[in-house]
Structures are given as C-alpha cells and as structure tokens.
Amino acid sequence: MSTVATPPQGTTVAEFTVEFGDAKNRSVLIKTIRQTVRGHFSLSKFYSSDQGGRDVGPAMQRTPDIPGLFMCVSPKDSKVVIYDPWEKKQDMWDRLNAALKTAHAARGGIYGPVERSEMILSQDQIKTLCHELAQKVEGGVARVVKGTIPAAKQITGMPGRLLNDPMNSGRKPRYVDEVEGWEQRLDSTTG
Numbered sequence: 001m002s003t004v005a006t007p008p009q010g011t012t013v014a015e016f017t018v019e020f021g022d023a024k025n026r027s028v029l030i031k032t033i034r035q036t037v038r039g040h041f042s043l044s045k046f047y048s049s050d051q052g053g054r055d056v057g058p059a060m061q062r063t064p065d066i067p068g069l070f071m072c073v074s075p076k077d078s079k080v081v082i083y084d085p086w087e088k089k090q091d092m093w094d095r096l097n098a099a100l101k102t103a104h105a106a107r108g109g110i111y112g113p114v115e116r117s118e119m120i121l122s123q124d125q126i127k128t129l130c131h132e133l134a135q136k137v138e139g140g141v142a143r144v145v146k147g148t149i150p151a152a153k154q155i156t157g158m159p160g161r162l163l164n165d166p167m168n169s170g171r172k173p174r175y176v177d178e179v180e181g182w183e184q185r186l187d188s189t190t191g
Contacts, residue, residue: 016147021068040068123160
C-alpha cells in the first residue's frame with residue numbers, strides 16, 4: 001500500500017475550468033472573490049426536483065437549457081477568467097429571448113451573454129479559491145469541464161495561506177491557521 005506524500009510548498013497546480021450550477025438552478029456565490037455567478041438553468045431539472053415546479057406554459061417550455069458561467073483558474077499565473085460559454089452563440093440567445101417574449105409579451109429586456117472578466121489574485125486568494133472550488137465540486141454546486149480539480153494535498157502544497165473568511169473584513173482571523181489561537185484567546189477571556 002502506497003501513501004501520497006504532502007507536496008512540497010510551492011507545488012504548481014494545473015489549469016482547470018468549472019461550470020457553476022446545481023440541481024435547483026441557483027446562482028452561486030464565490031466567497032473568495034466576493035462575486036455571485038449565474039448557475040446553469042434547466043426546466044427539466046426544475047420539474048424533476050423534490051418539490052417539482054408549476055406549469056410554465058408552452059412558450060416557456062421552449063426555453064433552452066442555459067449553461068452556468070465558466071471559471072478558468074490558472075494557479076501558476078494566479079489568473080482567473082470568468083466567461084459565458086454562450087458568449088459567441090447569438091442563436092441561443094435569440095432562441096431564449098423569443099421564448100421569453102412569447103411567454104411574457106410585456107417583458108422589456110433582452111438577455112445576452114455576461115461580459116468576460118479577468119482578474120489576478122494574490123497567492124493567498126488563488127489557494128483559497130482552489131480550496132473553495134474543490135468544495136463546490138464535491139458539493140454538487142460546480143462541475144469540472146476542463147482539466148482536473150486539485151486534490152486537497154495539492155492545494156496544501158500551493159504557495160500562500162488559506163484565507164479564513166474572505167467575505168469578512170471584521171475581527172475574525174484573516175487566515176485559517178490563526179483560528180485555533182484566536183479561539184483559545186476568546187475562551188481564556190470569557191472563562
């Protein structure tokens with residue numbers, strides 16, 4: 001029986017891409033970058049959920065399945081790209097908008113692709129993002145569409161430190177490895 005050693009600090013994780021979305025057609029919050037992204041939408045998933053769905057009418061039933069946004073993560077470059085897989089598929093947007101216009105004649109807006117965004121993250125942020133995405137894939141909130149999600153040991157070996165709660169800018173510890181000491185100090189002052 002072989003064991004896998006913890007990679008040395010500085011291990012490079014290969015680029016990977018995920019699509020967001022779950023069985024309930026929800027948007028997804030990415031805490032590390034403080035951004036909510038569109039999850040995939042499918043009426044068939046809506047109807048097959050535990051609580052089912054109400055009848056949306058024949059026009060809405062022509063609505064195509066809409067993919068969730070994609071996120072390409074390049075840990076080597078600390079680069080993240082969020083993009084719409086339909087960004088060059090005007091025919092799909094036309095089909096969606098036609099179905100929605102027929103179903104809701106008074107509806108004014110026209111839907112189209114979400115604008116591509118790119119960002120460079122710190123080592124702490126990219127490590128934390130990889131950790132967060134691995135949890136989202138495991139929890140069924142995202143799926144890998146290209147490459148491989150890094151394993152926990154690979155993430156541990158990445159440079160940087162895991163952020164404790166990227167959405168909090170208050171009094172909580174900034175890093176995961178500071179939480180235990182912080183909790184001990186709280187216990188000693190309240191006891």
